[in-house]
Amino acid sequence: xxxxxxxxxxxxxxxxxxxxxxxxxxxxxxxxxxxxxxxxxxxxxxxxxxxxxxxxxxxxxxxxxxxxxxxxxxxxxxxxxxxxxxxxxxxxxxxxxxxxxxxxxxxxxxxxxxxxxxxxxxxxxxxxxxxxxxxxxxxxxxxxxxxxxxxxxxxxxxxxxxxxxxxxxxxxxxxxxxxxxxxxxxxxxxxxxxxxxxxxxxxxxxxxxxxxxxxxxxxxxxxxxxxxxxxxxxxxxxxxxxxxxxxxxxxxxxxxxxxxxxxxxxxxxxxxxxxxxxxxxxxxxxxxxxxxxxxxxxxxxxxxxxxxxxxxxxxxxxxxxxxxxxxxxxxxxxxxxxxxxxxxxxxxxxxxxxxxxxxxxxxxxxxxxxxxxxxxxxxxxxxxxxxxxxxxxxxxxxxxxxxxxxxxxxxxxxxxxxxxxxxxxxxxxxxxxxxxxxxxxxxxxxxxxxxxxxxxxxxxxxxxxxxxxxx
Ligand code: BGP
Numbered sequence: 001x002x003x004x005x006x007x008x009x010x011x012x013x014x015x016x017x018x019x020x021x022x023x024x025x026x027x028x029x030x031x032x033x034x035x036x037x038x039x040x041x042x043x044x045x046x047x048x049x050x051x052x053x054x055x056x057x058x059x060x061x062x063x064x065x066x067x068x069x070x071x072x073x074x075x076x077x078x079x080x081x082x083x084x085x086x087x088x089x090x091x092x093x094x095x096x097x098x099x100x101x102x103x104x105x106x107x108x109x110x111x112x113x114x115x116x117x118x119x120x121x122x123x124x125x126x127x128x129x130x131x132x133x134x135x136x137x138x139x140x141x142x143x144x145x146x147x148x149x150x151x152x153x154x155x156x157x158x159x160x161x162x163x164x165x166x167x168x169x170x171x172x173x174x175x176x177x178x179x180x181x182x183x184x185x186x187x188x189x190x191x192x193x194x195x196x197x198x199x200x201x202x203x204x205x206x207x208x209x210x211x212x213x214x215x216x217x218x219x220x221x222x223x224x225x226x227x228x229x230x231x232x233x234x235x236x237x238x239x240x241x242x243x244x245x246x247x248x249x250x251x252x253x254x255x256x257x258x259x260x261x262x263x264x265x266x267x268x269x270x271x272x273x274x275x276x277x278x279x280x281x282x283x284x285x286x287x288x289x290x291x292x293x294x295x296x297x298x299x300x301x302x303x304x305x306x307x308x309x310x311x312x313x314x315x316x317x318x319x320x321x322x323x324x325x326x327x328x329x330x331x332x333x334x335x336x337x338x339x340x341x342x343x344x345x346x347x348x349x350x351x352x353x354x355x356x357x358x359x360x361x362x363x364x365x366x367x368x369x370x371x372x373x374x375x376x377x378x379x380x381x382x383x384x385x386x387x388x389x390x391x392x393x394x395x396x397x398x399x400x401x402x403x404x405x406x407x408x409x410x411x412x413x414x415x416x417x418x419x420x421x422x423x424x425x426x427x428x429x430x431x432x433x434x435x436x437x438x439x440x441x442x443x444x445x446x447x448x449x450x451x452x453x454x455x456x457x458x459x460x461x462x463x464x465x466x467x468x469x470x471x
Contacts, residue, residue, distance in 0.1 A: 004400040005466035010119065010410055013072060013417020013434070014081035014364055016126040016171065018055055020420040021085065023062035025049075027101035030091025031131040033185050040426035041179050051443070054421045054428055059437045060447050061418075065109050067449065068418055071435055073116035075455060076462035080118050081363055081413045082109065083126035083171070086152055093130030094137075094148050098155050106156075110163040120164050121363065121413065123228065124153060124212065126171040127423060129185030139185030140176070140201040143284075149208045153215055161220045168299055168363065169209040172230035174257040176202060182423075195277045203281050206260050207290050214293040224296045226361060227261035229254060231300035233348050234308040237326055242310035250308045250325070255355075258300075262356040264292040297410060298352055301364030302395075305331070305344035336368055336430060342394040349402035349409065359408045362399065366415035367391040368422065368430040373438070373450065383436050383452040392454070396461065396469050414458075418449070434458050 018034040025031070036046045038053035049056055061068060072080055086093065088102030113120050129139055137144055157167075176183035177198055180190050184201050209227060216223045234250040236243035252269055259267040265288070266281075274280065306325020309315050318327035318337060331339040345365070352360055371383040392414060403409055416432030419439075427441050434455040439445035460468045 002397065002400045002466050002469045002471065004403040006403070007465070009465060010079040010121075010361075010412070011462040012077040012079035012081065012118070012121070012411065012413045013075075014121075014413040014415050015061070015417065015420055016083045016123065016128070016423070017085035017088070018058070018083075018126070018128040019416075019423060020058045020061040020418070022056060022058035022060045024056045026062065027088070027105065028091060028099040029085065029102060030087040030093075032085060032087040032128040033131050033134050033181060034128050035131065037182070038426060040422065040424050041182050042425060045181065054426055054439075054441065054443075057439075057443075059418065059420050059439060061420075062105070064447070064449075066112055068435070069109075069112045069116065069118070071449065071451070071455075072417065073118060075434060075459045077116075077118050077417075078462070079121050079166070079411055079413060080113055080417075081121040081123065081168075083123035083128065084156055085128055086125060087128065087130040089155060090130060090148070090152055091132075093133035093152075094144075103155075103159055106160065107163070110160060114163065119166060121166040121168065121361075121411075122156075122160075122164050123168045123171050124156070125149075125169065127182050134181070134185035134187045138187050139180075140204050141184075141186055141188070141197055143204055145185075146204055146208045146211065150211055150215065153212045154219075157216050157219045157223070161223075165222060165224055166361075167212075167216060167223060167225045168228040169212050169225065169295075170205055171228050172301060173202075173205060173209065173228065174254045175230050176205065177253070196279050199274070199279050199281060202257075203283070203287075206257070207287050209261065210264075210291045210293045213295055214290065217293070226297040226299040227258065227295045228363060229258050229298065229300040231302045231348050231352075232325070233305040233344050233351070234325065235305060235328060237307040237309040237311075237314060237328075240310065243308060246310045247308035258298055258352065258356070260291060261295045262298060262358055264294045266291075295358070297359040297361055298356055299361040299363040300348070300352070301415070302345050302348060302362060303365065303415075304338045305341040305347075306339070334367055335370060336425075338368070340367075340391065342391075342398045345395050346398035346402045346405070349399065349407045350405055353402075353407040359410050361410045362412045364413065364415040365392070365395055366432040368416075368432050370429055371419075371431045371436060371452070373436055381436075381450045383450070383454075385452050385454045388432075388452070388454045389457045392458070393469055396466065397471055400466060400469065 180186040419433035
């Protein structure tokens with residue numbers, strides 16, 4: 001029997017505004033970069049919102065949040081991760097005054113969560129930069145974004161200081177190197193961006209993130225503010241020393257971001273990388289001091305691991321969320337080609353904890369799959385998603401192992417606890433939820449919610465604080 005989960009462990013689920021809220025132009029909301037990318041990162045950017053963009057309606061969380069939160073409460077959620085859509089609060093990003101109706105919406109959501117004793121975990125920027133900041137300033141390449149972000153975080157920290165304790169600054173901040181438009185609102189096409197441009201933009205985000213930590217702690221010293229990293233361990237494809245070094249290098253591409261957030265300064269290994277790639281980060285006086293405001297905890301998403309090889313012929317990129325990598329011959333993949341590796345979660349938890357000795361929070365993990373809605377013997381519509389139950393069970397068993405190893409884990413929120421529109425491909429066919437939403441890629445569907453088999457399974461896991469998991 002699994003006993004490792006500590007008392008007060010934060011069990012829950014995760015979403016992002018642009019993937020579930022819909023109401024993309026209601027109550028004063030401005031457009032976000034997501035509103036003109038109907039096919040996700042793999043498709044074209046359009047010049048204005050088009051009807052085939054599933055995110056414009058999402059799953060209508062904006063109007064149905066009460067019903068959804070009630071279902072989360074029925075599962076026993078202790079925490080619910082959501083993001084604030086920056087463009088609901090500052091429609092153009094650079095506005096002087098916030099949009100009151102946008103602020104009110106999140107007040108309502110937080111109040112609803114409070115009714116059930118569910119702790120909100122709020123991502124401040126989850127792939128949804130206001131479009132005007134992308135078009136008029138070229139997103140985070142422009143240092144001015146730091147000031148706009150500061151205004152935004154001051155506004156929400158002040159407004160919600162008694163309602164929200166846990167905050168995350170930028171979702172998967174390391175993904176900006178790979179998806180600069182979606183992740184950092186950079187309008188210039190990726191192919192035209194140099195490494196200099198990208199790392200300079202990243203410097204701006206990193207300063208903004210540390211500034212948020214500083215401001216947050218001034219506004220409410222009780223705040224717990226974390227960074228959010230796309231977690232993806234790189235294993236050497238073979239024991240060849242050059243493969244091991246390659247894995248180390250690839251890991252550092254991501255660790256760079258966690259290192260700065262957790263240690264408060266640029267890691268030394270980047271000096272060489274910057275020199276060899278002609279990168280010179282332009283810093284302003286005071287930047288180094290701001291970076292010293294380190295996070296209270298490290299959060300990360302975890303879906304898969306990849307391999308690294310020094311052999312160019314074997315360096316064939318497999319599928320993966322935003323990063324991908326060389327497939328591991330020992331692992332099986334999901335229907336979308338993401339390699340499933342529960343033990344990798346134990347590994348990365350230990351790895352992060354050894355490196356930083358800061359509490360960790362797994363804020364995304366889950367299986368995107370095609371679900372079939374059926375009618376059971378009692379006439380209820382449901383999904384027999386045993387594959388999802390197995391995926392989550394196996395990962396949680398490894399979380400328990402990591403806790404047993406001594407790792408401090410604050411909580412676990414499964415990605416897309418209710419079906420929502422996917423980030424990378426903007427489809428609804430790829431479902432993650434415990435709750436099925438009747439909406440389809442052709443736009444049809446009633447938006448009704450149905451409980452899947454995994455709904456009852458997760459409820460039991462939470463009620464037993466993990467003891468019902470199967471080793
Ligand atoms: C992460 C993002 C999420 C989310 C998830 C699953 O990279 O932070 O927003 O969507 O991946 O990815 P997808 O939706 O592409 O299946």
